[in-house]
Amino acid sequence: xxxxxxxxxxxxxxxxxxxxxxxxxxxxxxxxxxxxxxxxxxxxxxxxxxxxxxxxxxxxxxxxxxxxxxxxxxxxxxxxxxxxxxxxxxxxxxxxxxxxxxxxxxxxxxxxxxxxxxxxxxxxxxxxxxxxxxxxxxxxxxxxxxxxxxxxxxxxxxxxxxxxxxxxxxxxxxxxxxxxxxxxxxxxxxxxxxxxxxxxxxxxxxxxxxxxxxxxxxxxxxxxxxxxxxxxxxxxxxxxxxxxxxxxxxxxxxxxxxxxxxxxxxxxxxxxxxxxxxxxxxxxxxxxxxxxxxxxxxxxxxxxxxxxxxxxxxxxxxxxxxxxxxxxxxxxxxxxxxxxxxxxxxxxxxxxxxxxxxxxxxxxxxxxxxxxxxxxxxxxxxxxxx
Numbered sequence: 090x091x092x093x094x095x096x097x098x099x100x101x102x103x104x105x106x107x108x109x110x111x112x113x114x115x116x117x118x119x120x121x122x123x124x125x126x127x128x129x130x131x132x133x134x135x136x137x138x139x140x141x142x143x144x145x146x147x148x149x150x151x152x153x154x155x156x157x158x159x160x161x162x163x164x165x166x167x168x169x170x171x172x173x174x175x176x177x178x179x180x181x182x183x184x185x186x187x188x189x190x191x192x193x194x195x196x197x198x199x200x201x202x203x204x205x206x207x208x209x210x211x212x213x214x215x216x217x218x219x220x221x222x223x224x225x226x227x228x229x230x231x232x233x234x235x236x237x238x239x240x241x242x243x244x245x246x247x248x249x250x251x252x253x254x255x256x257x258x259x260x261x262x263x264x265x266x267x268x269x270x271x272x273x274x275x276x277x278x279x280x281x282x283x284x285x286x287x288x289x290x291x292x293x294x295x296x297x298x299x300x301x302x303x304x305x306x307x308x309x310x311x312x313x314x315x316x317x318x319x320x321x322x323x324x325x326x327x328x329x330x331x332x333x334x335x336x337x338x339x340x341x342x343x344x345x346x347x348x349x350x351x352x353x354x355x356x357x358x359x360x361x362x363x364x365x366x367x368x369x370x371x372x373x374x375x376x377x378x379x380x381x382x383x384x385x386x387x388x389x390x391x392x393x394x395x396x397x398x399x400x401x402x403x404x405x406x407x408x409x410x411x412x413x414x415x416x417x418x419x420x421x422x423x424x425x426x427x428x429x430x431x432x433x434x435x436x437x438x439x440x441x442x443x444x445x446x447x448x449x450x451x452x453x454x455x456x457x458x459x460x461x462x463x464x465x466x467x468x469x470x471x472x473x474x475x
Contacts, residue, residue, distance in 0.1 A: 091182040091183070091184060091302065091306055091310050091311075091312050092180055092312070093180065093298075093299060093302075093312040093313065094178075094179060094180035094222070095177065095178070095179045095180075095294070095295050095298050096177075096178045096179075097175065097176070097177055097291055097294075098175075098176050098178070099172050099174070099175055099176070099229075100172070100173045100174040100175075100176055100226070101170065101171065101172045101173055102166070102168070102169055102170060102171050102173065103169065103170045103171075106173065107122060107129075107163070107173075108159040108162050108163055108166075108173040108174050108226070109121075109122045109129060109156070109159045109160060109163060110122070110129045111159075111173075111174065111176075111226065112155050112158075112159045112210055112226055113129035113130070113131050114129070114131045114134065115137075115140075115210075115211075115212045115214075115224040115226065116131075116137065116140040116155060116210070116212045117131050117132060117134040117137035117140070117212070118131065118132060118140070118155070119131070119132050120155065120156045120159070121156060121160075122160070122163070123160045123163070123164070124160070124163055124164070135216065136214045136215055136216040137212055137213075137214060138187065138212075138213045138214065138215045138221070139187070139191055139212065139213040140210075140211070140212040140213075141191075141195065141210075141211060141212075142155055142158065142208070142209065142210050142211075143195070143198055143199060143202075143203045143208075143209045143211075144203065144208050144209075145203055145204075145206050145207070145208065145232060147206075147232050147233065147234050147235075147236055148208055148232050148236065149236045152208055155210050158208060158210065158228075159173075159174075159210070161238075162174065162228060162230075165230065165238050166229075166230070172229050173229070174226045174227060174228060174229060175226075175227045175228075175229055175285075176224060176225065176226055176227070177224075177225040177227065177294065178222060178223070178224055178225075179194075179222060179223050179225070179298055180220070180221070180222050181193070181194070181213065181215075181221040181222055181223060182302055182305065182306060182310070182312075183219055183220075183221055184306070184310065185305055185306075187213075189305055190213060190221065191213065193301060193302065193305060194211060194213065194223050194225075196301065197297065197298060197301045198211060198225060200297070201293075201294055201297050202225070202227055205283075205285070206231045206232065206283065207227045207228050207231075207285070208227070208228040208232070209225055209226070209227055210225075210226045210227075211223055211224060211225040211226065212224050229241070229285065230282075231282055231283050239282050239283075240282055241281065241282055242279045242280065242281060242282060243279065243280060243281075243282050244277050244278070244279050245277065245278060245279075245280060246275050246276070246277055246278075247275070247276040247277060247278045254275045254276075255275065255276040256273065256274070256275055256276070257274040257275060257276050299312050299313055
């Protein structure tokens with residue numbers, strides 16, 4: 090069954106990280122760091138199933154070589170606290186064939202990142218342990234139409250709520266400042282050159298990945314980027330295990346935690362199903378009560394009508410009563426009443442309800458637990474006295 094996982098992180102100099110080394114490791118390749126002269130060789134790394142670089146139209150063709158791309162990034166991002174790359178890590182549906190997985194990631198990367206101007210270097214890792222996943226490295230600086238790196242920030246005029254430029258006021262005169270050549274001076278501010286760091290992007294990218302996967306998944310295997318709480322699902326979320334925990338198997342605390350969570354979720358599902366059946370029985374009972382109430386109302390009306398006809402017959406005298414009797418509402422009412430009584434007498438006893446079964450099971454489980462606690466208590470005390 091497909092699982093949903095997508096995490097975002099940054100690769101930065103302040104963490105002692107290198108974009109060249111990160112790319113070499115994820116792609117299982119050998120790259121040279123032009124700044125230090127070191128060679129990062131991860132060609133013996135196992136589990137790298139596929140790698141690809143996708144570029145926007147304005148990017149230089151040489152950036153198709155990941156060694157050229159990430160050395161150019163390292164050269165441009167020279168500050169000690171520079172962010173070198175953004176990484177997106179996501180779980181791939183294990184039930185999809187490799188060509189489908191590749192197309193899935195390629196189309197997702199193109200639509201969400203490359204079409205917005207980012208360079209993307211991504212790889213699929215699969216150690217045949219049921220945990221195929223992809224690492225997507227993205228540049229954090231845009232590329233201009235001429236193929237050069239754009240600034241991360243740009244200066245622009247500060248605007249008021251009406252969209253008008255805000256003047257610089259001279260505190261001495263209270264008038265707008267006048268600069269060189271008699272030009273009026275306006276307040277300026279800096280803003281990001283792109284909107285890639287907008288916090289709303291995380292939700293957009295997460296939702297897009299779920300929608301992309303669901304195009305290839307059967308209805309019962311579809312995934313949702315929202316938490317169980319946001320979905321209104323009474324389930325406990327599992328924790329991310331990672332390849333180290335998976336290799337350890339049952340010896341891993343994270344794996345054991347997920348085993349316990351899945352067992353609890355099965356109990357929750359069973360309880361939810363029982364509650365749903367009880368609710369359905371309650372709805373049926375309410376409908377039956379409504380139908381019975383309506384039947385009683387109709388019987389009361391028929392009885393009142395029969396009484397009225399009897400009173401009319403009494404008032405018409407013997408001549409009218411000597412005439413050939415004709416069926417009336419009273420006769421029909423009595424016939425129907427006798428027929429209903431006959432049906433009730435022949436009807437089989439009602440079957441036990443789901444609610445009754447559930448309460449019986451609950452009492453049985455409670456008795457078993459009490460007996461178990463009693464046996465443990467008597468065992469600790471040396472057994473019952475004879």
